[in-house]
Amino acid sequence: MSRETLKKSIPSGPRRRRTDDVPGVQDEEKFRLLVGSVRDYAIFLLDRDGVVESWNEGAERLKGYSAAEIVGKHFSTFYTPEDLARDHPADELRIARAEGRYEEEGWRIRKDGTRFWANVIITALRGDGGEVIGFAKVTRDLTERRQADETLRLALENMERSVDERTGELSAVNQKLREAVRVRDEFLSIASHELRTPLTPLKLQIQLLAHQVRSRALFSLPEERIVRMADTCERSIARLSALVDNLLDVSRLETGRLRLDPARADLAAILRELIDRYGDEIRVSGSAVRVEAPPELWGTFDALRIEQVFTNLLSNALKYGQGGAIDISLATVGDRAVLRVRDRGIGIDAKDHARVFDRFERVDAEGSIGGLGLGLYISRQIVQAHGGSIRVENAPDRGSVFAVALPLGSGA
Amino acid sequence: MKRPLLLVEDDPEIRGLLVDLLSDEGYPVTAAANGREALDALAAAPEPPALALIDRMMPVMDGLQLRAQMQGQSRFAAIPTVLLSASADLAGQAAAAGFVEFMRKPIDLSSLLALVARYCGA
Numbered sequence: 001m002s003r004e005t006l007k008k009s010i011p012s013g014p015r016r017r018r019t020d021d022v023p024g025v026q027d028e029e030k031f032r033l034l035v036g037s038v039r040d041y042a043i044f045l046l047d048r049d050g051v052v053e054s055w056n057e058g059a060e061r062l063k064g065y066s067a068a069e070i071v072g073k074h075f076s077t078f079y080t081p082e083d084l085a086r087d088h089p090a091d092e093l094r095i096a097r098a099e100g101r102y103e104e105e106g107w108r109i110r111k112d113g114t115r116f117w118a119n120v121i122i123t124a125l126r127g128d129g130g131e132v133i134g135f136a137k138v139t140r141d142l143t144e145r146r147q148a149d150e151t152l153r154l155a156l157e158n159m160e161r162s163v164d165e166r167t168g169e170l171s172a173v174n175q176k177l178r179e180a181v182r183v184r185d186e187f188l189s190i191a192s193h194e195l196r197t198p199l200t201p202l203k204l205q206i207q208l209l210a211h212q213v214r215s216r217a218l219f220s221l222p223e224e225r226i227v228r229m230a231d232t233c234e235r236s237i238a239r240l241s242a243l244v245d246n247l248l249d250v251s252r253l254e255t256g257r258l259r260l261d262p263a264r265a266d267l268a269a270i271l272r273e274l275i276d277r278y279g280d281e282i283r284v285s286g287s288a289v290r291v292e293a294p295p296e297l298w299g300t301f302d303a304l305r306i307e308q309v310f311t312n313l314l315s316n317a318l319k320y321g322q323g324g325a326i327d328i329s330l331a332t333v334g335d336r337a338v339l340r341v342r343d344r345g346i347g348i349d350a351k352d353h354a355r356v357f358d359r360f361e362r363v364d365a366e367g368s369i370g371g372l373g374l375g376l377y378i379s380r381q382i383v384q385a386h387g388g389s390i391r392v393e394n395a396p397d398r399g400s401v402f403a404v405a406l407p408l409g410s411g412a
Numbered sequence: 413m414k415r416p417l418l419l420v421e422d423d424p425e426i427r428g429l430l431v432d433l434l435s436d437e438g439y440p441v442t443a444a445a446n447g448r449e450a451l452d453a454l455a456a457a458p459e460p461p462a463l464a465l466i467d468r469m470m471p472v473m474d475g476l477q478l479r480a481q482m483q484g485q486s487r488f489a490a491i492p493t494v495l496l497s498a499s500a501d502l503a504g505q506a507a508a509a510g511f512v513e514f515m516r517k518p519i520d521l522s523s524l525l526a527l528v529a530r531y532c533g534a
Contacts, residue, residue, distance in 0.1 A: 111525040193469075195496075197517060199518040203518035203519070204426075211521060
């Protein structure tokens with residue numbers, strides 16, 4: 001393409017008086033200077049077939065070729081092998097020829113083989129007769145913008161992902177909180193029920209007492225009857241105290257304030273005293289309690305807390321044992337003391353074996369048998385604080401076996 | 413002449429005390445520790461009681477199950493029953509199950525005596 005055609009092809013824009021007045025500098029030259037000195041855009045001419053005809057500073061900076069290296073070469077030099085394989089450079093020229101202009105963003109290749117993300121505009125240049133005589137190509141390097149976009153996109157994706165994750169976590173936490181609230185509500189209702197039950201005889205007894213005092217009937221009652229009234233009150237108060245103690249124990253366990261007071265203690269004696277103390281309950285339950293234990297079994301334990309565990313296991317066996325025989329055995333196995341309590345009652349589904357040691361859980365969720373659902377939870381915490389373990393398994397025929405293993409400790 | 417009543421309560425403390433105080437008031441009381449025992453007592457009784465006080469939460473057969481059983485037997489269906497429970501808000505459930513009254517524990521002595529007098533005579 002001659003300089004003459006170039007001048008015709010590219011619109012020159014409004015004339016500006018001042019440069020026009022500079023003597024010796026012609027329009028064409030000024031235009032050449034303008035294009036040549038643009039650094040941020042590669043601006044160059046292609047002939048009808050796509051061969052590079054001119055080169056500017058921006059083109060050299062973007063693509064790495066000097067004018068001497070590239071003028072006369074086909075512009076497909078700048079395309080990736082993938083684009084070459086699909087004959088993309090020729091397509092671009094075809095579209096520019098047909099529509100006057102072609103624009104795209106895509107990967108191009110520098111002289112050193114590195115890729116850059118380019119915005120490319122190819123404009124068809126037409127001669128006086130309207131025939132395409134070549135192409136003007138303007139290329140911008142958008143690699144940084146693309147990287148910034150990509151970074152932004154990744155950041156957004158990451159953010160979305162982490163929002164999703166957090167949402168998931170929050171809904172899981174929410175679910176847990178709901179469950180905790182449900183369990184707590186249920187517990188409060190059970191606790192209220194359990195506290196009200198021993199209040200019944202207490203309240204009736206006191207009202208009856210007042211009634212009998214008013215009607216002057218009290219002292220005509222047999223002495224044994226008055227003693228029984230006092231005993232009823234006392235037992236109700238003991239039951240209430242035990243319930244309140246359990247609630248306090250749970251609160252201590254929750255806040256890590258359960259302190260053991262270990263000392264030399266004889267587990268066999270603890271068990272014997274417990275069975276004696278439970279004589280009445282055992283008789284009422286109808287269960288025969290058989291105990292197999294050595295005369296003495298010494299170790300280092302918090303005797304009161306261990307007694308609490310034994311008491312809980314015995315009272316559960318009586319409560320759930322349905323009057324069947326209860327076998328209790330105490331023995332030394334290696335460096336541990338092992339207590340086993342076996343009942344022949346309703347038993348526990350294997351799937352519930354882990355759950356029964358949880359807080360507020362009762363084997364009988366339907367509620368025909370009362371209780372706070374704290375005994376086994378407290379027991380496990382006490383046993384674990386001693387470095388021991390507690391578990392439940394199904395008895396061979398029917399009922400459950402609770403087994404507690406306690407390290408004998410330094411005092412063994 | 414005071415008429416007999418049936419007391420169904422698993423808690424020995426409450427059962428013993430109610431038997432004592434109702435007997436002191438001159439009512440013939442039959443006591444049972446659960447629904448099953450209550451049905452046996454009803455079957456053995458020469459005349460049906462004028463009132464049954466029934467605890468809700470009991471092993472073997474609870475109070476609601478007992479009422480349902482009584483409902484199914486013409487001899488016992490008409491016996492007025494009162495539901496006792498330490499749980500709140502059981503009045504609706506009690507009425508739906510055919511109980512004439514719901515009494516929440518701890519029971520109030522004068523309310524109890526008034527109720528018993530209404531059904532079994534003063």
